[in-house]
Amino acid sequence: MVTVTPLEAELLRIAGAVPDPELPVLTLRELGVVRAVHVRGADAVEVELTPTYTGCPAVEAMSLDIERALRARGMREVTVRTVLSPAWSTDDITDEGRRKLREFGIAPPRVRRDVQRDGGPVPLELGPTRTRAAAADPVRCPRCGCADTELLSRFSSTACKALRRCLACREPFDHFKEL
Structure with missing residues (x-):
């Protein structure tokens, strides 16, 4: 069991409160990409950040924003380390993050409890091009809630x-793909 000091918990809250640069309606904590904070001295800290996918262009912006927030808290030396294992999964998005995505007009990813967290390959399924209310877990329109x-x-x-369209209200909407 890893012991987290009160300072590490505070710095984790600060780093996690940074908005995502691509989806500013979400914080990095809600997105689930800030994994840990380790104090390395009186004013030095290391942050573990897992990108949503390898090569994510937002990692640099996230790192700079985390550094800025922690320096404002008084940490002189801030290191943001990219951690690829375990891989990030859309299951890492918090319930609050899913609610915010829906309110922002983006269909949140469906929860996948079968995701392997052992550092092995991350399964990817392309899924159906059309969903209906009769489907086990349809992609619902974030505007009207329709499953068609x-x-x-x-x-x-x-x-x-992905870009989807509701067949009831006819509005297009983004759907955060499951990984």
Whole structure:
């Protein structure tokens, strides 16, 4: 069991409160990418950050924003280390993060309890192009809640989102893809 000091807990809250640069409606804690904070001296800290996918272009911006927030707290030396194992999963998004995505007009990823967390390959399923209310876990429209939606494009404004359309209200919307 890892013991977290009160200072580490405070610094983890500060780092986790940084908004995601691509989805500023979410904090890095809600997105689930800030893994740990380790105090390395009186004013030195190391933060473990796991990107949503290898090569994520937002990692640099996230790191700089974390550094800025922790320096404002008085930490002179801030190191943000990218940690790839265990791989990030959309199951790491908190319930609050999922609620905020829905309110922002983005269908949150469906929860996948079968994700392997052993450092092995991360399974990826492309899924159906159309979902209906009769489906076990349909992609619901974040605007009207309808489960009758269709895939327009597997990629949207960012690589982690797909573009879908509701067949009831006819509005297009982003869907945060499950990983």
